[in-house]
Amino acid sequence: MAKKATHEQTRIHNTQLVFSTIYEREEISRAEIARITRLTRPTVSDVVAELMDEGLIGEVGHAPSTGGKRAILLRVNVNSRCLIGLDLAREDFRGALIDLRGDIQHRVNLPLEGRDGNAALELVYTLVDTLRAAAHHPLLGIGIGAPGLVDAVNGVIHQAVNLNWRDVHLRDLLQARYSLPVYMANDCQVAALGEYTFGQNNAQQRQQAKDLVVIHAGKGVGAGIVLGGQLFHGNPLGAGEIGHVAVVENGERCRCGNAGCLETVANSRAIIRQAQAMAYRIPQSLLNQLAPNPETLTFEMQCQAFDAGDEAARQVIRDVGGYIGKAAANLVGVLGGCRILIAGRLLHFGQFLLDAIYEEMRNHSLAALVNVSEVDFVSLGSDIVMLGAAALLMHDELGLFPFSR
Ligand SMILES: [Zn+2]
Secondary structure (H helix, E strand, O other): OHHHHHHHHHHHHHHHHHHHHHHHHOOEEHHHHHHHHOOOHHHHHHHHHHHHHOOOEEEEEEOOOOOOOOOEEEEEOOOOOEEEEEEOOOOEEEEEEEOOOOOEEEEEEEEOOOOOHHHHHHHHHHHHHHHHHHOOOOEEEEEEEEOOEEEOOOOEEEEEHHHOEEEEOHHHHHHHHHOOOEEEEEHHHHHHHHHHHHOOOHHHHHHHOOOEEEEEEOOOEEEEEEEOOEEOOOOOOOOOOHHHOEOOOOOOEOOOOOEOEOHHHHOHHHHHHHHHHHHHHOOOOHHHHHOOOHHHOOHHHHHHHHHOOOHHHHHHHHHHHHHHHHHHHHHHHHHOOOEEEEEEHHHHHHHHHHHHHHHHHHHHOOHHHHHOOEEEEOOOOOOHHHHHHHHHHHHHHHOOOHHHO
16 A cells, blocks of 8 residues: 555656656757656656646647757646636735736736625635636636735634634635635745746746745735745744844834834834834925825835935835844844845835845844845736745646755
């Protein structure tokens, strides 16, 4: 019995390996697959036949002649499966139909309009119903980026305060309703996998580095960590929850009950609050002129003042970058050198923000580690969580990139 299981595992591993190799190389011959994977030619041929039967890959013509018989090239059929990616971590619920290369074919946004609890759950059903009705290709399943603490292994959202969800077994509910595979993780975590899988120059980037950290600062602050090409969840959950690491001594009280958490100084609300405080403090600043009553100061005004070179607005971003840099230094201390990418509205502050983060990393961790680390912005825009959810589905269902492990 044990032997049979091992044989089955080998078969699955080989299938994942061959599919991933074709996915990564875009167009490739059977011989080249055998060379890269070190599988035998007959094994590769068997697996390729199986993948072609399933429609996942197809033959696309011949490689240029190298003297002998011209090899037939294989390619992933991007529309052979359709991925449903959901982003449940915004003011509205968003979902999309996405092809195997991360191109969005159809999108649906449903405003929450104050719904929570069961009403919010009903809205998830409406979202999936609408997407299913619009799908023209076989569905691979549903991937979800969800807010709060998410147990990816058991498919449970432990706590999403804004939705008033506690221990919602979302995966089981959706699987029972739609008879499709369902995978989920925290929104920041799937964002990291989305960037790793579908980001700009991703195949090239993946060859250079199989590790990646995405720090997402929006309503909340969190990080997603990809290690060896795989999303790191924590055991059983909570990897990358840097939003509740203290970065300010005797700082503001956080919604988690502690004080001085990164979230209290780096989420969107906190940035506005700091800009307001700055406007009070420096009456001659542009921040103050834009909002003579600082209570009315918005995130957009902070952006506007920053763009105009207002020193007060720049100081706000220097501070925010510093706090994020402290948290990033801790990450580097644990992970070693790594690629750290920033996602969310902070993109607006460009290189100035990155410099502030990098400088504070230098102050709080070994120079040798910071020197081999990179801080930049993600290449995917506001669809990153939906794309990440789709990437999660593809990774877990098709076993993408097993060679990275
Ligand atoms: Zn906290």
